[in-house]
Amino acid sequence: MNEKTKSLLGIFFVLGLFVLSSYLVRQNMEFLESAIGNNYYGILVYFFITIFAVVFAPVSMMPLIPIVSNVYGWFLGGILTYAGWILGSIIVFFICRTYGVPLVKRFISLKTINSIESKIPKENLFLDILLLRMITPVDILSYALGLFSKVNFKIYILATALGILPFTFIWSYLGTMPLWYQIGGIFIVIFVITLTHIIRDLKKNY
Numbered sequence: 001m002n003e004k005t006k007s008l009l010g011i012f013f014v015l016g017l018f019v020l021s022s023y024l025v026r027q028n029m030e031f032l033e034s035a036i037g038n039n040y041y042g043i044l045v046y047f048f049i050t051i052f053a054v055v056f057a058p059v060s061m062m063p064l065i066p067i068v069s070n071v072y073g074w075f076l077g078g079i080l081t082y083a084g085w086i087l088g089s090i091i092v093f094f095i096c097r098t099y100g101v102p103l104v105k106r107f108i109s110l111k112t113i114n115s116i117e118s119k120i121p122k123e124n125l126f127l128d129i130l131l132l133r134m135i136t137p138v139d140i141l142s143y144a145l146g147l148f149s150k151v152n153f154k155i156y157i158l159a160t161a162l163g164i165l166p167f168t169f170i171w172s173y174l175g176t177m178p179l180w181y182q183i184g185g186i187f188i189v190i191f192v193i194t195l196t197h198i199i200r201d202l203k204k205n206y
Helices: 003-027 029-037 040-055 062-072 075-101 110-114 127-135 138-146 154-172 179-205
Strands: none
Touching: 003 029, 003 062, 003 154, 003 179, 029 062, 029 075, 040 062, 040 075, 040 138, 040 179, 062 075, 062 154, 075 138, 075 154, 110 138, 127 154, 138 154
């Protein structure tokens, strides 16, 4: 099984867990609201888990998004996810630039990072990183950019902030939707990501 097939299977597995988590949350809303609904420790725990998932890749916290979105509302859930991903990306950037490969290989497989090294832009960094942020997992791309690109911090953080913004709130909102709406939304997201891939490939060829 090649790396691309493994990657696709991993994506579908995480999406399946996302849908399952959303279903289970809706079936147990009363319990979750009584357990963590009025508890701000739950917000802090989720926020730190989001940061942890980026820094200690490839831990995915996608299945947790429906929980926080349903308990605290999709908008607050989106803000928490967005803030956690941004802060996690900043931490990863400084880990890579300060300590490099010797420390990074303790957090994540270098083989995984190397698999997307060829996608790292050599010029026109802002636009390319913006597009990559829309089609590549936050954690893996953060390490790849930190290790293999010469992008400065300002461009990195601005492209990151803009690139992950749309899908962060889309996933947060989808987590509160009924099952068939979620499945339809996921297909739309996959279509948009595929289209973005095509646009980026066409841009590289011209």
